Amino acid sequence: MTERKEFRDLAPPEEAHEAIASLSLTPPPESVPLDDARGRVLAERVDATIDVPGFDRASMDGYAVRARDTFGADEADPEVLTLVGTVHAGEDPDVEVEPGTCAEISTGAVLPPGADAVVMVERTDDLGGEIAIRKAVAPGDSVMLAGADIAAGSRALGPGTRLTPREIGLLSALGVDEVPVCGTPTVGIVSTGDELVRPGDDLDPSRGEIYDVNSQTIAAGVAEAGGEPVLYPHAGDDYEEMERLLREAADECDLVLSSGSTSASAVDVIYRVIEERGDLLLHGVAVKPGKPMLVGRLDSSAATGTGQSAYVGLPGYPVSALTIFRTFVAPAIRRAAGLPEPRTATLTGEFAVRERYSEGRLRLMPVGVLEREDADLPLVYPVDKGSGATTSLVEADGVVEVHPDTEYIAAGERVEVTLFSPDVRVPRLLGVGEDDPLLSRLLDRVDAPRYLPVGSREGLRRLRDGVPDVAVVSGPTGREVETEQLGAWTREWGLVVSDPLDGLDSLVDDDVRFVNRDRAAGLRSTFDAALDELATERGESRAALADRIDGYDLTVKAHESPARAVLAGKADAGLGLRATAESLGLDFVSLGHERVVVHAAPDRSDKPAVSELVDALADSADELTALPGYDVP
Amino acid sequence: MTERKEFRDLAPPEEAHEAIASLSLTPPPESVPLDDARGRVLAERVDATIDVPGFDRASMDGYAVRARDTFGADEADPEVLTLVGTVHAGEDPDVEVEPGTCAEISTGAVLPPGADAVVMVERTDDLGGEIAIRKAVAPGDSVMLAGADIAAGSRALGPGTRLTPREIGLLSALGVDEVPVCGTPTVGIVSTGDELVRPGDDLDPSRGEIYDVNSQTIAAGVAEAGGEPVLYPHAGDDYEEMERLLREAADECDLVLSSGSTSASAVDVIYRVIEERGDLLLHGVAVKPGKPMLVGRLDSSAATGTGQSAYVGLPGYPVSALTIFRTFVAPAIRRAAGLPEPRTATLTGEFAVRERYSEGRLRLMPVGVLEREDADLPLVYPVDKGSGATTSLVEADGVVEVHPDTEYIAAGERVEVTLFSPDVRVPRLLGVGEDDPLLSRLLDRVDAPRYLPVGSREGLRRLRDGVPDVAVVSGPTGREVETEQLGAWTREWGLVVSDPLDGLDSLVDDDVRFVNRDRAAGLRSTFDAALDELATERGESRAALADRIDGYDLTVKAHESPARAVLAGKADAGLGLRATAESLGLDFVSLGHERVVVHAAPDRSDKPAVSELVDALADSADELTALPGYDVP
The missing domain is CATH 2.40.340 (Beta-clip)
Structure with missing residues (x-):
């Protein structure tokens, strides 16, 4: 066995924060068009270079006047002024307001020479060539003076300001169309591991292949934190290839994250690359989940060398990788992008169960x-x-x-x-229990549900322990739990097959490769009960029959899994539902109907989200049409 | 005067919400690559179509064994098994674990046939060809069974789920690379008004031109609400052009917003277009700011006609437009995009002043x-x-x-x-008072400041009334306010000129076009005091001298504005600072130095943000170098 790297000297979380803070991943500031500036952060102060408005501006529709000509005017005794012209918004005024005259003016128009106020149109009468002014105004009334909004040389926005629609409005008013903003740190993501396959490509589970979860998850996390993710091709576990990719990423990015493989050999290879081609500052942090974390610097390639890039190695398991990313890396990316730490949302709740812990790390x-x-x-x-x-x-x-x-x-x-x-x-509703396609559809009509398909017996157990609102149960459970039954339906079950066969007898007696459901499933209990019946008929034990079924102990977790094994040619028959057989285009041997019951915890049956589920069942005609073998009695 | 549309029958806000809710602006769902799915909302339920993991998977590095072979093993009395091979992650196992044997296995690898558990490497000893097992394990230990994470047919994510990095992780694990999401509503923005100029283009203030604020502001608001903004060219106030643009936008967008002009004629034209080519559902809403709002539908053009598009006309003033947008339109865009209403952030505060209100609308x-x-x-x-x-x-x-x-x-x-x-x-600091370039730079070093350049006297008045933390004051103010002086600097002031001239005398006696500062500025008070002195010397009144200055009453709002008038050739001399003259490449006639003092409200001088400002001043050597004529005594 090769020598493995151990994470024995785990650093406290503060040290990991410090190590990452010591890395330099801040890109230079850049200039972006105003259209693309939303959400970015100003890299420097923006001062006004023009007056806004750039002219004395009418802020009402009405008449531009010399204020002193209106002194003494009121409703009873208007002053009459001679109309000498009109000024619209967007026009250079071609009139001058001499004593005793006025000019019609639109909101937003330039106050013509001579005028120093506007009388709103509602307080005037058009006498034809003359205007009766029914209100005295003071100089400046209904006029916004040049620069009164913001004047040339004023501080408009400070560095570090996040640009929302409001700031973009002010920049527009100033005529700014290119905005100096903090750069977006580029973050390279190198995923490693021979077993990883990109989503969308074909998977060979027999070779232990799995889809690469971390690349896209971390890429989305990088984008959320204000960075620009760059995905690199999978590196596999080959040293040369991994070194080449890490150095390519170091050339092109401010920060390189490696992630993906859970195999020790890949970790060993990354260790060697970092130790030979960079600096390792920290390995292993006392946090659960997430222990195996590397922090360091990575040399750029000799050819295009631009010095070093920051490097963080994330653990391979997705939950650990995202936890480490969120806790330690995302804050550093936000800082590099000039973004403030988001207001963290916290919530006080009541813990539902007793939870022991004694591992000595956070x-x-x-x-x-x-x-x-x-x-x-x-x-x-x-x-x-x-x-x-x-x-x-x-x-x-x-x-x-x-x-x-x-x-x-x-x-x-x-x-x-x-x-x-x-x-x-x-979530407004927490359901647990049997996995069922009708239930999946009903949940679509509930606002903010969560459903954990833990199986029928486990579902009832959890309902009894007080966490979920409802448990969905089929088959004999052997449990007595006090519940309120909210509704039920039946589903036709049996064998999903590639070629027709002769029922349960054939499964026992013939050379049929079978795939069973796991013991948690209510459907499995129903199947075992049917096998009991056959055993009784034949005067044998169930165990004896089960022994003769090729694959009785080959169990899978969800209602479609056995059928999919049949579809893939790995089995001849799978325990399943008529609805599944028909949706996958397979044959079906019916063995009966089983009842699926929705139970509520007695104190939760009035909860609005529970009622939404009940209503969805009462109104499930469309769903039933799409699911052959289903019935709501 | 043309007939103007009045907004007399204002609808209550609820009616406006209902009118907008009655419009249809939801685009059809679409499919996006997983890379682009972050932040989008699932249009339909996603069920798992594969088991995850797709095989029984070692969750530790160690040895794959038959659990019953380890029964009884402990540290004192290990069981010894024969090593028959190795399985790495990403490999199809080529060994079978027979009774009495074991295989080396890596985390993530496929459990080889025969094995039903993994013993972690730390509890074993490699004896060379044989392995001592120091711990008994049960079947399933350190193994994740196929489908145990999520199994084929299970409900993975419900419709309406917003895709964060976590959901993207689950979709990756399922191999999903195309995601069915709610469509992004396209929102056309047509800005109207002859006076509007796009940011970045040249502005002619003498024609009353202003930069178009609403287009970019509303576009940013649309993007923030989950829509895709489409900016159309300016329509001006011409009926034909505006009709053509509105119908083009109606063809291409789910929602059309018009915005921009404040002129009544533009509103009239939009009214006519909507009345002739669509339906008007509502005009005018009882909200301040924002009264003039239109809601309706707009016919598509006959040629490519796809029916109707939703239409909302926003008021012209930016604050009103954004208020109406945020209150009534953004929620409709979010609904159309499938996004939930964001948690609104509220805060309880103490109102600083008495504020009267009696306008009868919200x-x-x-x-x-x-x-x-x-x-x-x-x-x-x-x-x-x-x-x-x-x-x-x-x-x-x-x-x-x-x-x-x-x-x-x-x-x-x-x-x-x-x-x-x-x-x-x-904001952590609120400052008011004199407009000053050194102050602008000092504020860059304070975290989250806000500064309102209201002038020196008004600044002191507000400080006395208890709202701001600090007031920055220059020149004689004629006010007695109890304050704590935190620091001060001097700035060299005088005339910013295009050609040298002979001081204040020349301004009074020669043919010089002057631009003054407004009375709020401390610099203006300093200038008037200097004029008083000259008047005394000459045995005249200040008013008499002022009368002889061409432009004495031509006042502008900020410290750079007079200099910019000189730069633009509109004046020969402007009241200003040496620092401004040098930064704009103009000549300067010095008339003296004035003191700028930072006053704090006595109860605010210990505030951390106030201390940050004081520290910035104490450490302002760099700023002073960049600002000729400045000194910190």
């Missing part, structure tokens, strides 16, 4: 949050499917920081959740 | 906010430079809603401010 525990109408605080529950799971990314709403010396969080304890972003939408 | 009063360390609540003050001012856009931080039946807000009253966006940065 834990950024991903948690889900659930809105409650009947309690002051939302419910907060830990999401931990292991750091290798990508679904944890979307099943959590934020993190709770658990300090190294915390031993446990008690059920009912108040916790502070840092939401992933201020616009995280907290 | 007022969205722009306010500035100032952080205070010595009080519980920040200070809130009204910003009202008239709706024609563009600087109000950036001098306000949010709005206070004043209901039609409110008569006044008292000084000290608590008010709720709706910030313009959750990332508005509330």
